[in-house]
Amino acid sequence: MPEGDTIFRAARALTKALTGKTVTRFETALAPLQRVHDDASITGRVVEKVESRGKWLLIYLSGDLILLTHMMMSGSWHIYRPGERWWRPRKDMRLILGVAGFEAVAFNVPIAEFHTSQSLARHTSVTKLGPDVLDADFTPQTGLERLKARAASHPEDEVAVVLLNQQVMAGLGNVYKSEVCFTAQVHPFRKMSTMTEEEMLHLADHAQRYMQANIKDGAGGDIVTFTGPRRTTRRIDREERLWVYGRAGEPCRRCGTTILSRKQGIQARSTYWCPECQKIE
Structure with a gap:
């Protein structure tokens, strides 16, 4: 994808x-x-x-x-x-x-x-694209300001839907949407109006770090056309490379609670989360 x-x-x-x-x-x-x-x-x-x-x-x-x-x-x-x-x-x-x-x-x-x-x-x-998460000038503060602006203009938007909005920040897709929400311990269905600045900063920071971690190969002179499966967990086993995406019904890698999945947004994209690690309160 x-x-x-x-x-x-x-x-x-x-x-x-x-x-x-x-x-x-x-x-x-x-x-x-x-x-x-x-x-x-x-x-x-x-x-x-x-x-x-x-x-x-x-x-x-x-x-x-x-x-x-x-x-x-x-x-x-x-x-x-x-x-x-x-x-x-x-x-x-x-x-x-x-x-x-x-x-x-x-x-x-x-x-x-x-x-x-x-x-x-x-x-x-x-x-109308927002700042590219992989742009050299992008910082977590850049992402925070974009998320704050969206929260102010669209307070009822759900967090994971905003992460997919390319006019807010460009580059994130369905995999990173779920993974970033998990590692930032933010429930993906929360309204933007409930988010703190610290939580929004964590989302932007994790988004940048994960995206950058998956483009590292190819720094030399050779042409690199394939770098292997996308990873967010840093685990060696290729079957354990993601925290929650695509793992509905399986145990959370952190707490053992069953991972949940539900369609979200106008495009009805699948969202994955741990109800224990990502409480909605």
């Missing part, structure tokens, strides 16, 4: 494979992208930079053209050497960007659009 850490790692890998190189191959199964390519060829352009913003990934090409993608639930970027066998079937391919030595292939990407800097500035989903 792509969350901000997954997109950050994808952008980092794509940066190492593509940046500064000329596009020698472009292929797409998406008609809107093909029309742009027909009118203003993508091949021959230079990849200037790649960046992540929350769950969005942006590839900047010369000539003021930006490829914007969002993975939603099932999309992914892969990097291959020319001629290397793909790990996914061709029917899942949505676009290919080829440069000297590498081919970046997007599979099952539900949102892929070309923009100019001007049209991107009008893209509300991108321009």
Whole structure:
């Protein structure tokens, strides 16, 4: 499930494979992208930079053209050497960007659009993003101020719903939502009006620490495209890598109480919590 850490790692890998190189191959199964390519060829352009913003990934090409993608639930970027066998079937391919030595292939990407800097500035989903939890300038204090503002403007919002709101803080997804609430000992269904500043600071701090812990690989010069299962517990056993997410009916790793799960919010996303460690009072 792509969350901000997954997109950050994808952008980092794509940066190492593509940046500064000329596009020698472009292929797409998406008609809107093909029309742009027909009118203003993508091949021959230079990849200037790649960046992540929350769950969005942006590839900047010369000539003021930006490829914007969002993975939603099932999309992914892969990097291959020319001629290397793909790990996914061709029917899942949505676009290919080829440069000297590498081919970046997007599979099952539900949102892929070309923009100019001007049209991107009008893209509300991108321009209204809150501060990215993985941005170098993000601090727990940044998160606290965003959560305080949301509590003031929407006091009836539930905590876990706010953590998923990309306009408050960008990058957190359903896994981190439950994990952060657990380690901060905050019940995910509490109203924002009941939260103390200390609790909100803990949420922001834990969100940043867990996200950063899951992007550490790849600091060297090599291209890293897979870093293993997401972890929040620091336990070696891969079956014990998460505190509560996906563990409904199983015992809490801290107190042994049965983990609960319930759908939450307009999107009816599953939320997991320990009723003993995360009391709602």
